[in-house]
Amino acid sequence: MIAWSSLFVNLLQLPSLVTARSGLPLIDSVLVKCDRFMGVDCAAVVTWTRAHPLVNLLSTVSYTFMQWLVAAAIFVTSLSGNLKRAKVLILATSIGAIAASLTLAVMPAVGPWYGFDFKPFPEQATFMREFYALRASGPFSADPNYKGGLISFPSFHVALAVMAAYTLWPYRRLRWPAIVLAALVIVSTVTTGWHYATDGIGGILVAVFGIVAASWIM
Amino acid sequence: MSKAADQLLLAETENSAARSTALPDPKKVDRFHVLMAWIAGSLALVVGIALRIESVSIAKLELVQFSVVPLIAICAAAGYCHWAGNDRLRATDVY
Numbered sequence: 001m002i003a004w005s006s007l008f009v010n011l012l013q014l015p016s017l018v019t020a021r022s023g024l025p026l027i028d029s030v031l032v033k034c035d036r037f038m039g040v041d042c043a044a045v046v047t048w049t050r051a052h053p054l055v056n057l058l059s060t061v062s063y064t065f066m067q068w069l070v071a072a073a074i075f076v077t078s079l080s081g082n083l084k085r086a087k088v089l090i091l092a093t094s095i096g097a098i099a100a101s102l103t104l105a106v107m108p109a110v111g112p113w114y115g116f117d118f119k120p121f122p123e124q125a126t127f128m129r130e131f132y133a134l135r136a137s138g139p140f141s142a143d144p145n146y147k148g149g150l151i152s153f154p155s156f157h158v159a160l161a162v163m164a165a166y167t168l169w170p171y172r173r174l175r176w177p178a179i180v181l182a183a184l185v186i187v188s189t190v191t192t193g194w195h196y197a198t199d200g201i202g203g204i205l206v207a208v209f210g211i212v213a214a215s216w217i218m
Numbered sequence: 219m220s221k222a223a224d225q226l227l228l229a230e231t232e233n234s235a236a237r238s239t240a241l242p243d244p245k246k247v248d249r250f251h252v253l254m255a256w257i258a259g260s261l262a263l264v265v266g267i268a269l270r271i272e273s274v275s276i277a278k279l280e281l282v283q284f285s286v287v288p289l290i291a292i293c294a295a296a297g298y299c300h301w302a303g304n305d306r307l308r309a310t311d312v313y
Contacts, residue, residue: 006291007258008258011258014269015261017265018265091253
């Protein structure tokens, strides 16, 4: 289980390198409209977060909780012998990553700093360089210094957090901490300025699709 | 001490019926592993060809790291199973 999940963590990042080159029009303006329809102004949220150092720190740290949540889900289920749950998580992650990569080809987006016009973090600026270089025709060489993903819509960060929280649900002592951490991850995707709120909803849909499909297959 | 830790982890699961209680037959290949191998193989093939067609190079991504990450995880899991000394854990994880 752990070997498969480790392999797929790396392998599933590669399809987005191909699908990002689709060259279809960016949908940032649509995502901005969706966010505004829900009453979310990413620029105002990010500006407010950055003006409050403690909230900014919590937001930045919360964004990294996702990997710990997923690692906990894989290790706890595998090491407690709950293999069915571990299998569903790994398969759901694979299905979700493929679905999200294909969505990137059809509905590419840069990110809220582009749609809402605010200053990106250095890493977000690096992402933008990578993304534009991929969309440009001609040879592309992946930057080893950039460790992030390429998918804005749907947020795969949110999808993974939801899938991990779902996986840890049967464990009574871990259930609520997992829910709280997943909620923090979902909120932090907007407060850090990495994603539109609509990306989060897309991520939840990807997680549900992945879990339902994986449960049906298994 | 270590057995108590195992039992605690196992007892955490509310729906114990959902877990398989029987040890897997080591001679029988799990359908899940076949499925994952098929997905990994076909994904690597399709993405490899697509990267080639699209002139996308991943040479700088240091693919050796891709192999090291699973190795560390497997060693950690194997270390835990050895420390736990639980036959059931050993059987399920090694399998």
